[in-house]
Amino acid sequence: MSRSAEPASGSERDGEDTGRVRVDWRAALRTPRKDVLLRFGFGAGVSLLAAAVSALFGSFIGGVFLAFPAILLASLTLVAEEEGIRRARDDARGAALGTLGLLVFAIVAAVLVRHHSAWLAFGAATAAWAWTSLTAYALAWALGLGGDEPRRRR
Template identity: 75%
Template sequence: MSRTAKPPGEGGEGAEDADRVRVDWRAAARTPRRDLLLRFAFGAGVSLLAAVVSALFGPFVGGVFLAFPAILLASLTLVAEEEGLTRAVDDARGAVLGTLGLVVFAVVAVVLLRHHSAWLALGVATASWGVVSLAAYGLTRTAGHRGASGGG
């Protein structure tokens, strides 16, 4: 995914377009192998750490480590290197907003799975995740946190 690099008003873009998130499917194919290996290594390392913590302190504590977004560390490092610290901060902010949605997903799933079918519970939980994450994004934009290309 990428964001437009032009400031608002340049190239015919309005303030709303300046912070629009776009998906570039070809970027995945252009990702250097070194970057992919780094992300894999971070993920494997955190998973290994979670397994060791689980063996030492039990599955509850180990589960907390599994929830740690291992790939985020590698991704933020690469983004900061290639696109600058401001872009990495934007990505970290997005991860926080997505995590808020993930917490809501977990709570809704736990409550609904006890009394309803898995399809219904997971469907509602997924919808809740999307609504909360998008609402949080909208609130941060309204509050003036428009990211690297939109000021704030």
């Protein structure tokens, strides 16, 4: 997926990105090897950290570390380098909102799966995740958080 600075359909004004996500399969082939290795390196590092924590403190605690988005750090680094700090901040905010939804999913699933069928527990957890994530996104949008925030003066 790509968020290009070039307008896709002329709907963007003055170079402002409307936030539309487009798939550009050729961009994957143009991705520098350094960037690909950085993403895999961060992903492997986070996975190794989760494995070490599991070995030291048990699988329950280690499982919490598996929920960490392994390539988020690498992706934010690359986005900041290529598209600017504001875009990286917006992506980090989106990851935080998604993480909130996943936390609610985990809590609902853990509570319900002990007393109900797995289908019911995971169905309810999925509904709770969707509601939480969409509500958090709507709240952030209503508060004006995002690409339209004023820039800080240096």
